[in-house]
Amino acid sequence: MPATLRDDLRQKRPFRSTHEEAVLNVIRTSATLTDALDLVLKPHGISPTQYNVLRILRGAEPDGLCRNEVRDRMLTRMPDMTRLLDRMEEAGLVTRSREGGDRRMVLTRITKQGRKLVDELDAPVTKVHKSRLGHLTEHQLRSLSDLLTLARQAG
Amino acid sequence: MPATLRDDLRQKRPFRSTHEEAVLNVIRTSATLTDALDLVLKPHGISPTQYNVLRILRGAEPDGLCRNEVRDRMLTRMPDMTRLLDRMEEAGLVTRSREGGDRRMVLTRITKQGRKLVDELDAPVTKVHKSRLGHLTEHQLRSLSDLLTLARQAG
DNA sequence: TGACACTCAGTGTCATAACACCTATTTTCC
């Protein structure tokens, strides 16, 4: 793994600004982390996006959530929740049902099978996170999260 | 914009570890930055991926690069460079030609039109980077890039 | 009380990404 982003991307020129450098570093790091996660999830037949949905719905048990509520809690923007949930329903990971007072709402819940899958994935996912960031100190991890949280506070 | 990632994602539980918190922060921040860039690029008819290719090929002028070399310099993994470049060639942004000693190699170059487009985008892209991260100090930006670079050094 | 705007979901359609497999050329190495 090359030491600097410039080496990594084999860039000849320096970055135009520290802002640009930071943006590219964030995107690059996100891609490597997502790729590593993807490798862990692939044998189980789900994508990082689907895994994200399962985590959200596990956290919302036993009430379930409506489609837009799931969408708004996603880590990445997902404009087509309907068909994402269609696929997950077909795979037996979630169920949907119209119920309650507001007949527009469709509650989505994680199934027992979905719950089992996401529970099983806890250990390997934790492991891949630690394998990717385990060489950072607690203080460095705290700083990183704080800086990223600050970065998202743009007007 | 909510202050913490937990609020942002409306998570009830705390993160399982600082590693996990950092991973999710990186992915979330990357998504918001990419979405902002996408908004700038969309009126020009290109995606962040295509913009990345144009930047790479502008930096490689006048020699051009072969397909795999472009792929390896991409910010995010792109397994189907062929058809990405097909589309860009069709849009008049790049050209391809077999030349030189190794007849397997296809050199890709940015066209005058592609060059014009990416040059025009310099100002608005810089602007969006600064609008997103302009509230951070130079020292914070430097720390952020350094921590992310360090984060990618995993074994 | 009924027109209007709003919200929730879903659909049609096209663009892009992902994955496995294929062909041509070059390199390696006996």
Added chain:
DNA sequence: GGAAAATAGGTGTTATGACACTGAGTGTCA
């Protein structure tokens, strides 16, 4: 010098993402 491995690029097919549009159900307020 020729078979085998490696490398460059491309194709077929499926899955997923993006975007505009539709329609049902709900609130609201003149």
